Every structure is written in structure tokens, then in C-alpha cells.
Amino acid sequence: MSALPASLAANPRLDGWIGVDAGGTVTIRTGKVELGQGVVSAIASIAGVELGLRFEQIRVVSGDTVDAPDEGLTAGSLSVEQGGAAMRWASALVRALFAEAAAQALGVPVETLAVEEGAFFQKGRNESRTYWDLRDAVDLSRSALDLQPPLLRGGSLDGAMQRLDLPDKFAGAAFIHDMMLPGMLYGRIARPPHPAARLVSIDRAALEALPGIVKLVVDGSFIGVVAERDEQAAGAVILAATKTTWSRDAELPAASEANEWMLAWPLADETIFDEAPAPPEHVALRHAALYSRPYLAHASIGPACAVADWKDGNLTVYTHSQGVFPLRRELAKALGMDADRIHVIHRLGAGCYGHNGADDVALDAVLLARASGAPVMCQWSRSDELSWAPFGAAMRIALSAGVTAEGRIVEWTHDVWTPPHVTRPGPGEGLALLAAWHLERPHDRAPPLSVGQPSGAGDRNAVPLYDVGARHIVHHKLAHGPVRSSALRSLGAHGNVFAIESFIDEIAEMTGQDPVEIRLRHLTDPRARAVVETAARLAQWDPAAPGGEARGRGIGFARYKNFGGFCAVVAHVEINEKINLVEIFAAVDCGEVVHRDGLINQIEGGIIQAASWTLKEAVRWTDKELLMRNWEDYPILKFSEVPRIEIAVLAPEGAEPRGAGECAAGPTAAAIGNAVAHGLGLRMRHMPFTPERIIEAINAS
Amino acid sequence: MAPALLTVAVTVNDETRQLTLPDDTPLLFILRQDFALKGTRYGCGEGQCGACTVLVNDLPVQSCQTPLWSLAGQKVTTIEGLAPAAMSRVQQVFLEEQAAQCGYCTNGIMMTVAGLIARRPMPSRHEVLDVLDERHLCRCGAHMRILRAIDRLLGADGEPQA
Numbered sequence: 001m002s003a004l005p006a007s008l009a010a011n012p013r014l015d016g017w018i019g020v021d022a023g024g025t026v027t028i029r030t031g032k033v034e035l036g037q038g039v040v041s042a043i044a045s046i047a048g049v050e051l052g053l054r055f056e057q058i059r060v061v062s063g064d065t066v067d068a069p070d071e072g073l074t075a076g077s078l079s080v081e082q083g084g085a086a087m088r089w090a091s092a093l094v095r096a097l098f099a100e101a102a103a104q105a106l107g108v109p110v111e112t113l114a115v116e117e118g119a120f121f122q123k124g125r126n127e128s129r130t131y132w133d134l135r136d137a138v139d140l141s142r143s144a145l146d147l148q149p150p151l152l153r154g155g156s157l158d159g160a161m162q163r164l165d166l167p168d169k170f171a172g173a174a175f176i177h178d179m180m181l182p183g184m185l186y187g188r189i190a191r192p193p194h195p196a197a198r199l200v201s202i203d204r205a206a207l208e209a210l211p212g213i214v215k216l217v218v219d220g221s222f223i224g225v226v227a228e229r230d231e232q233a234a235g236a237v238i239l240a241a242t243k244t245t246w247s248r249d250a251e252l253p254a255a256s257e258a259n260e261w262m263l264a265w266p267l268a269d270e271t272i273f274d275e276a277p278a279p280p281e282h283v284a285l286r287h288a289a290l291y292s293r294p295y296l297a298h299a300s301i302g303p304a305c306a307v308a309d310w311k312d313g314n315l316t317v318y319t320h321s322q323g324v325f326p327l328r329r330e331l332a333k334a335l336g337m338d339a340d341r342i343h344v345i346h347r348l349g350a351g352c353y354g355h356n357g358a359d360d361v362a363l364d365a366v367l368l369a370r371a372s373g374a375p376v377m378c379q380w381s382r383s384d385e386l387s388w389a390p391f392g393a394a395m396r397i398a399l400s401a402g403v404t405a406e407g408r409i410v411e412w413t414h415d416v417w418t419p420p421h422v423t424r425p426g427p428g429e430g431l432a433l434l435a436a437w438h439l440e441r442p443h444d445r446a447p448p449l450s451v452g453q454p455s456g457a458g459d460r461n462a463v464p465l466y467d468v469g470a471r472h473i474v475h476h477k478l479a480h481g482p483v484r485s486s487a488l489r490s491l492g493a494h495g496n497v498f499a500i501e502s503f504i505d506e507i508a509e510m511t512g513q514d515p516v517e518i519r520l521r522h523l524t525d526p527r528a529r530a531v532v533e534t535a536a537r538l539a540q541w542d543p544a545a546p547g548g549e550a551r552g553r554g555i556g557f558a559r560y561k562n563f564g565g566f567c568a569v570v571a572h573v574e575i576n577e578k579i580n581l582v583e584i585f586a587a588v589d590c591g592e593v594v595h596r597d598g599l600i601n602q603i604e605g606g607i608i609q610a611a612s613w614t615l616k617e618a619v620r621w622t623d624k625e626l627l628m629r630n631w632e633d634y635p636i637l638k639f640s641e642v643p644r645i646e647i648a649v650l651a652p653e654g655a656e657p658r659g660a661g662e663c664a665a666g667p668t669a670a671a672i673g674n675a676v677a678h679g680l681g682l683r684m685r686h687m688p689f690t691p692e693r694i695i696e697a698i699n700a701s
Numbered sequence: 702m703a704p705a706l707l708t709v710a711v712t713v714n715d716e717t718r719q720l721t722l723p724d725d726t727p728l729l730f731i732l733r734q735d736f737a738l739k740g741t742r743y744g745c746g747e748g749q750c751g752a753c754t755v756l757v758n759d760l761p762v763q764s765c766q767t768p769l770w771s772l773a774g775q776k777v778t779t780i781e782g783l784a785p786a787a788m789s790r791v792q793q794v795f796l797e798e799q800a801a802q803c804g805y806c807t808n809g810i811m812m813t814v815a816g817l818i819a820r821r822p823m824p825s826r827h828e829v830l831d832v833l834d835e836r837h838l839c840r841c842g843a844h845m846r847i848l849r850a851i852d853r854l855l856g857a858d859g860e861p862q863a
Binding site: 036037038162165166167169170171174175177180211229230231234301302303348349351353379381382597601604606607608609612630631632636637639640642644645 | 726727734737738745747752802804806837838839847
């Protein structure tokens with residue numbers, strides 16, 4: 001059906017993907033890693049179908065610079081689409097090679113063979129050959145590039161498949177945090193009090209005298225403590241705050257309405273669409289509005305952690321990074337050593353939701369292990385996690401439109417101002433690892449990575465899927481912001497979709513159109529229309545539902561990146577002193593479903609996390625410091641605040657699988673905003689919709 | 702000033718060890734380092750997220766806020782001790798419901814649930830929600846599944862057992 005998947009073309013040797021073990025199992029090797037999203041289980045399920053194996057017959061190696069293929073990052077809702085496709089193709093090729101060998105051994109035509117539970121057989125005959133029987137007869141060192149495209153079986157093992165990683169997690173040790181190497185010491189970092197602070201003085205003796213302290217590492221403004229026990233290192237870091245003095249190189253800008261501070265920062269404009277405007281005589285109504293979201297924290301529940309182990313000038317690093325190969329390259333640059341002498345191995349971390357501190361803590365651990373001559377586990381604190389991991393970038397979005405007398409949109413302008421959304425370790429100059437910037441001889445910061453349309457970064461989903469006539473769309477890219485930002489689940493799509501979908505509702509209200517109706521009127525793609533219609537039906541959408549009485553309903557829709565999963569969300573809210581989410585209905589179409597429960601889990605999680613961002617979350621600071629010490633400074637959605645969620649999964653025949661992790665973010669934010677507007681008769685254009693903001697909006701109206 | 706060292710016989714999952722450590726050493730680190738029981742997770746160290754919840758004398762407590770000096774004569778149970786030979790019913794139901802995404806917060810929640818459902822009379826769903834709100838955070842958004850598992854454990858599907 002399709003072409004050789006890119007990941008397999010780049011790593012074509014079959015034994016790099018699949019190996020038949022001696023003991024009745026098959027090991028698959030994937031460059032995609034488990035981040036709590038269940039993707040490794042989904043990829044194992046794909047391999048199981050193609051190879052004709054039971055789930056229990058599959059072993060998985062994932063994310064290892066020696067033992068697994070380089071598939072770049074596990075990010076962007078592309079893991080099933082790319083990593084799954086490569087594994088499917090490689091598995092089908094391996095099955096074909098073994099089928100030929102089995103046919104020869106059995107003396108029957110290959111096309112008469114079936115494979116079940118790893119055994120090739122003719123229907124009705126008892127004789128069979130297994131992968132393990134034929135292990136020595138088949139050469140898997142062959143290249144996928146030299147083989148004919150295989151016949152793909154397609155599908156997944158079984159809808160009720162359970163996640164591979166959960167039993168160990170629920171029983172005890174499972175995460176990177178749980179590793180114990182012989183002689184391992186525990187490290188923590190005493191970060192500056194402020195992103196632009198530099199170390200002036202430190203009372204080393206006071207810190208070195210603490211019990212259990214093995215090594216105090218001070219290099220420029222990088223301060224690390226290595227101790228026999230984690231709580232000793234943690235205690236020393238707390239004390240370090242009172243044993244150090246710091247200078248301040250820059251102030252943070254005052255928080256301002258709609259992130260207006262951005263307009264004063266250095267920026268470069270990129271025009272995505274510059275189409276000739278509609279003839280003025282066609283435009284009966286013009287509307288313009290300004291939207292924003294604040295910086296958001298990834299806020300993993302398990303703070304970043306890494307283990308580094310130096311032996312004879314070779315380095316092994318255990319990490320929960322999204323990309324072991326990019327991290328290896330980055331560490332090689334930081335240390336000025338050959339990448340071949342660094343082995344980076346993925347271990348399970350807490351959910352990351354994008355580029356958090358996982359890569360940074362790896363360099364921290366490496367520096368501390370080098371200084372102390374022992375393996376070191378470096379553990380970030382809650383405050384490190386909330387204030388030093390990159391944030392999701394703040395956004396300011398201005399929209400305007402021209403509408404005909406018949407209520408049809410014929411002209412559309414979208415301006416988005418935002419700091420970088422991707423500052424991951426990359427191929428270019430400079431370094432993207434926090435500690436590297438704090439050293440006595442600091443490395444330059446790597447410039448942000450550029451992600452062009454249609455994926456986009458800050459401009460992700462800035463192009464509406466709607467037929468809106470003449471488009472003028474500009475991405476105003478800040479070179480950097482006052483705080484560090486990088487990829488947070490869905491990148492700019494959360495803000496852009498929130499703005500577009502709020503604005504469509506505003507136009508609907510001004511022109512007397514129903515929100516569902518105006519969307520369908522401007523959507524031609526049948527899959528887009530189907531999710532909008534399905535979500536509306538699921539929610540029993542009533543165009544005549546009265547608003548303005550503190551109960552409201554709203555809809556939001558997008559196709560993620562305009563080529564990924566389709567998602568429409570309807571929110572029902574009640575507003576008293578705060579916004580209560582009553583019910584959320586979603587319809588998604590992510591193409592072929594590999595693992596139904598995994599898909600639903602991702603959509604539920606995407607909705608709940610986006611609801612949390614939208615209602616509660618903002619990175620806060622004063623001109624002197626970040627106010628991001630703990631969960632009181634950065635509250636997230638609580639259990640009682642989670643609505644009932646109902647999800648309809650559409651999977652049109654023949655549609656290729658698309659990731660589900662990010663497609664719900666923008667539609668959820670918009671649905672909530674639109675429901676609040678419907679319920680209050682007031683438009684909330686600036687996230688988060690905290691009780692204070694609601695009162696402000698009521699007072700201003 | 703050197704911390705005051707204290708020797709305490711600490712009992713975890715029916716195993717007792719004599720430990721000499723600073724008297725304020727949090728139980729969390731004792732479990733993870735001295736007992737090598739890693740199912741109790743470090744999340745915030747400030748008693749705000751609940752990832753480190755264990756039972757002390759069958760009551761859920763946050764082990765990062767439980768100092769060594771309070772442990773003499775107490776009986777600590779971790780996730781590993783809920784049903785040492787197999788999985789407890791709480792773990793089993795959470796697994797059946799696939800009630801996690803990353804699973805980092807889950808063991809703490811399961812310990813709270815195990816403590817609550819061992820009570821008689823059983824707590825209401827409302828009471829459980831209050832406790833979850835007060836003591837536990839989940840960042841992945843697995844709440845729906847977690848609540849579904851809890852509903853089952855609260856007896857909607859028959860006689861519950863801890």
C-alpha cells in the first residue's frame with residue numbers, strides 16, 4: 001500500500017529492529033519510547049500482528065543508542081504514524097523471510113502457510129516450524145532496501161490489550177528514579193534564584209561539612225552536591241540558598257494584559273499566507289479580537305532524574321529523554337568527546353508532555369559523576385521541575401475577519417506573537433542543556449529549532465481548516481522570551497485553536513448563526529464535518545439552548561497540524577464563583593485505531609490536561625523572581641474538578657493511523673471558552689479563566 | 702550543627718530493621734534507600750502531591766512528611782506489602798481498568814484507596830473525592846479511569862475487599 005517508512009529507510013538492517021531469541025520470544029527494537037502514553041505497547045501490538053505472535057511472546061527494547069534504531073524523538077503525535085509504520089514493515093519483512101524458510105523446511109508452497117503464536121503451518125496439517133526452529137536458517141542482517149515491499153496484515157493484536165509497562169509500575173520499582181547501581185551516589189543541583197542570576201560567592205566549607213556530602217561541585221554558576229543519600233543532597237541544596245550570594249543580570253518584564261510585553265522584544269516576522277483581501281463591497285461586517293495564553297509548565301508529577309556512570313573514559317547515561325540520539329549528540333558537544341563513547345539508554349520517567357527537564361538533568365548527572373568518580377543519580381526537586389524545565393511559550397493572538405451580509409467569512413487575518421516553542425537539543429550550534437549555560441566557561445544557547453508549516457511551532461494550527469476566503473497569517477517569532485520555553489504538548493495549537501474557535505463563535509453570535517452550523521458551513525472536508533456532527537449529536541446539541549444563566553455549552557474543533565487527528569469537543573459548564581466543568585463530549589478521528597483503549601486514554605488525558613491549562617494554569621513571576629516553587633504556586637486540576645467525559649471514536653476505512661496525544665488540546669480550550677461565553681454572556685479571551693478573571697470580566701461588562 | 706542521630710527499629714511490610722539516621726529523616730527516603738522499596742515515589746517532598754503515600758498502622762500518610770522519630774512501634778505498609786505474593790485487589794482492579802497513563806502518581810493513590818476501603822463503614826465516593834482533592838495530584842489526566850477503578854472497589858460490583 002504505502003512506501004518504505006522513513007525510519008526503516010534510515011535504519012534498514014532488519015536485525016536492528018527484530019531478533020528471534022533463544023527462549024521462545026522475539027525481541028523488537030524501537031526508537032520510540034514509553035512516556036506514559038502507552039506507545040511502546042501499541043508498537044509491540046503492531047509487531048505481534050505482523051509476526052503472528054501473542055503479546056506475551058514479544059520482548060521490547062526501546063530508546064537505546066546501541067541496541068535500538070535511531071528514530072529521532074518520541075514527539076509530535078508521530079510515534080504510531082512513523083515508528084509504528086516502520087515496525088509494521090520490518091515485522092512483515094521478517095515474517096516473509098521466515099515463511100519462506102518454513103515453506104522450504106515443510107516442502108510446501110509459501111502462500112499456503114499461516115502463522116499463529118510464532119508457528120508457521122498449513123491449515124489442517126499438524127507439522128509446523130516456528131521462528132525459534134528456524135532461528136539459524138534465516139539471516140536478519142539483510143537490508144529492507146533490498147527486499148520487495150511486504151504484504152502488510154494491518155491492524156493490532158486485540159482491542160482489550162493491556163499496557164506492558166503498568167504491572168511493574170503498580171508493583172514497585174519501574175522508573176529511572178528506582179535504579180540502584182553498585183556504589184551509586186545521589187546528586188542534586190542548587191540552581192540560581194532567578195534565570196538571569198550569577199554566582200558571586202559561596203561558603204563551600206559550610207556545605208562540605210554537612211554529613212554524607214561526598215563532593216561539592218562549583219563551576220561558574222553551576223552548583224551540584226553529591227552525597228551518600230538523596231535526602232542529604234537535598235538538604236545541602238536547601239542550605240545552599242543561605243550560603244550563596246548572587247548577582248542579577250536582567251529583570252523580568254512586568255506581567256501585562258494579553259502578553260503585551262512581547263511587542264517590545266526582538267522578533268522576526270514570517271508571513272504564512274498573504275492572499276489578496278476580499279473585495280470590500282463583499283464585506284458587510286468586520287470583527288477583530290485579541291486572545292492570549294500565559295506561559296505554562298509541563299509540571300511532571302515525577303521530577304526529572306538521570307543516572308550517569310563513567311568507566312575508563314566511556315560514559316553510560318540513563319535518561320527519560322524523548323530522544324536518546326539527540327541527547328547523545330548534545331552530551332558529546334558539551335563534553336567535547338566522541339559520541340561513540342557515550343551510550344544513552346532510555347528508562348521510564350513520569351509523563352513529560354513535551355520537552356521538560358529530562359535532557360537537562362542528564363548533563364547534571366554526567367557532570368556530578370565525572371567530578372565524584374562514581375555513578376551518580378541526579379534528582380531534580382519539585383521546585384527545579386517547576387521553575388527550570390522549559391515552559392510552554394506564552395502567546396498573543398490577534399484575529400480579524402470580514403463577513404458577508406449572508407454570514408459567510410470571506411477574509412481572515414491571524415497574527416500570533418510568541419517566543420520559541422522548540423528549543424530542544426538539535427543539530428546546530430550551541431547547546432540546549434541548562435547546566436552548559438551556567439558553567440565557568442559557558443556554552444552558547446542553541447538557537448530555537450525551526451519547524452515550518454504545515455506542522456508549525458508557535459504557528460501550529462494558525463491556518464484555519466475552514467474555508468475563510470482570503471487569508472493573511474503572520475507568525476511574529478520572538479527570538480527568545482524572559483523565561484525559557486520549549487515544546488509543550490500541542491505547541492502553538494492550544495493557543496491558536498482557542499483563538500480561532502472563540503473568534504468563530506463570536507462571529508456566529510454577531511451574525512445570528514448557530515456555532516455548529518457556522519462551522520459546518522465553512523468546512524468541506526467530510527472527516528472534519530463528521531467529528532463536528534458526531535460531537536454535537538453526542539452532546540445533544542440544541543441550537544436553541546438559552547445562554548446567559550450561568551449554564552452554557554460550547555464547541556471547539558481542529559484537525560491537529562491540519563494533517564493529523566480530527567477532534568471536536570463540546571463542553572457543558574456551570575459558572576458560580578468558578579467555572580465547573582459538568583460534561584465534556586469529544587469525537588475524534590485519528591484514522592486506523594491501533595489500540596482503542598490507548599487512544600481513548602490519550603484523548604481523556606488531553607482533554608483533562610488542556611482543561612487544567614485553560615482554567616487554572618499560568619507561570620507567574622515578579623520582577624525579581626519566578627513564583628514557581630511548589631504545587632501551591634502552580635495549581636492544576638483536582639479530582640473533583642474533572643468532568644464526566646464521553647468520547648466517540650471514528651475510524652474511516654483505509655485512513656492511516658495518526659497520533660492522538662495532542663489533538664484535543666485546542667478544541668478543549670475553545671469549547672470551554674465558548675461554553676463560558678454562552679453561559680455568562682461574556683467572552684473570556686485570556687487564559688486562564690480563574691475566578692479572579694471571571695469577576696474582572698463581569699465587572700468590566 | 703550536626704543533626705541528632707536516632708536509632709529506631711523501623712517495621713515495613715513486616716520486616717524490621719534497626720536504623721541510625723538523623724531523627725527527622727523522612728520515611729520516604731528510608732523506604733527507597735534503606736529498604737530498597739521503590740514503589741513509593743518522590744514527587745514533591747512537601748506533602749502536596751501524594752505520590753509517596755503509604756499506610757502507617759493502616760492509615761494513609763505521606764511518607765515525605767513522616768519523620769524517623771515518629772516510626773518507633775509503628776507498622777508501615779507500602780505498595781509492595783499490600784499483597785506480597787501477588788497483587789492486591791486494589792492493584793488488580795487498577796490494572797484491569799488500565800487506570801494510569803505514566804503511572805507515577807498511581808501507587809500513592811492506590812495506597813490511599815487501600816487505607817480508605819479497609820475502613821468500616823466504607824467511605825462514600827464523595828468522601829474519597831475529598832481525600833483525593835486534598836492529597837493527590839495526577840498530571841496525565843487519568844482521573845476518569847482512576848475514579849472508575851475506585852467506584853468498583855467501593856462495591857458497585859459486589860463485596861469489596863481490601
